[in-house]
Amino acid sequence: MSIKLQQLKHFVMVVEEGGFRAASHRANRSQAALSTSIKELEKNLGQTLFEAGNKSKLTPFGEICLPKIIQFLNIYNALNNDLKAAAAGQQGRVRIASVPSVAAKLIPSVLGAFCEQYPNVEVSLIDDNAAGVEARLLSGEVDLALGNPSHLDEGGIEFTPLISDPIGVVCLRDNPIAQQTEGIEWQTLLEQPFIRNGTCTLLDPTPARARALSEQALYSVENITSLFSVLELGIGVTTLPKLAFPTNETRLVWIPLIDPPLERQVGIFTLTDRTISPQAKAFHDLCIHYLNYQ
DSSP: OOOOHHHHHHHHHHHHHTSHHHHHHHHTSOHHHHHHHHHHHHHHHTSOSEETTEEEEEOHHHHHHHHHHHHHHHHHHHHHHHHHHHHTTSSEEEEEEEOHHHHHHTHHHHHHHHHHHOTTEEEEEEEOOHHHHHHHHHHTSOSEEEEOGGGOOOSSEEEEEEEEEEEEEEEETTSGGGGOTTOEEHHHHTTSOBEEOGGGGGGTTSOHHHHHHHHTOSEEOOSHHHHHHHHTTTSOBEEEEGGGSOTTOSSEEEEEEESSOOEEEEEEEEETTSOOOHHHHHHHHHHHHHHTTO
16 A cells, blocks of 8 residues: 555644644544544554654654655645646746737737736747748747738648738838828839838738739848838838837838728737647737737
8 A cells, every 4th residue: 555645744744733633623634534544654654653652752763754754745745836836827938939010019018917927937039020930830939929820821820810900101201202191002102112021922912003012122121120221211112010110210101001901910829739838828818818909
C-alpha cells in the first residue's frame, strides 16, 4: 500500500497542534479517523512515529521523518499553487506577432490591461508584415497573430475581425492634392508619381485603375521608416492604412481614398487545430474586448 498525501498532512497536523484532539478539530475529522490515518502511515513506513505512552511525542524515527515530510509538503503546495496559477493564466508566457501599425497603435492599450491583470506573465511581441505574422503563427513561433487576412492562403487558421482600417493617400502637406481633405479619387492619383509599399497589395483586388496605380509605381519601399523618409523628399505619393500613419507626423498628411472607399480588416489569428494556453486565451479575449470598441 502506498503512502497517501492526506496521511502525511495528518502527521504534521498532530505535531503542530501538539496532539490528536486539537489536530482532529483542525482536520475536521474525528479523533478516531485521524488516529487510523496515522496508524496506516506507520504501517506503510514500518516504524512508529509517536511514542506509545505519549501520543504527542515523536519517536526517533518520527524526528527523522518530520523535516523530510514538511519539505515534501512545501514542495507539493508550491507546485499545486504554480499549476493553478498557470491554469488561471497568472503565470507563463504569451508570444504575439503583429503587423507594425497594430503593434504601435492598438496593442499598447491591450498590453497595459493584460500586464495589470497578469503581472507575472511574460509577453513577447514581434512585429512583421502581414505574410510574416501568418508564417510565424503557422510555424508555432507565436501563440497569436494580429494583422489583416490579405495574405491568408493556408487552411487551419481562424481569423476573428476586430476593426476596419480605412486606406488613404499619404503625401506632403504642400502637394496640391492635400487640399482635398474630404477624400481623393483614384483618377487624381494616376496623375501623381506613385511609391509602392508593402501594404499596396491591398489595392490588388480593387478596380483596374487601382491596379494600374500600383503597377505604374516609379519607386518601391518596403520598410515603413524608409517610406516616410522618401515621402518627405516630395518625389511621390503612396497609399497606407490609417493605422500605419503616425499621429505625430507634421510634414505629411493622410487623406481617405474615395470612389470607391477601401478598407482593410484587422483582426486576430489563431490555429484551429491547436489549443492556446490560458495566458494566450486571456490576451486573445482582451484584444476582442478592447479593439472591438476602437
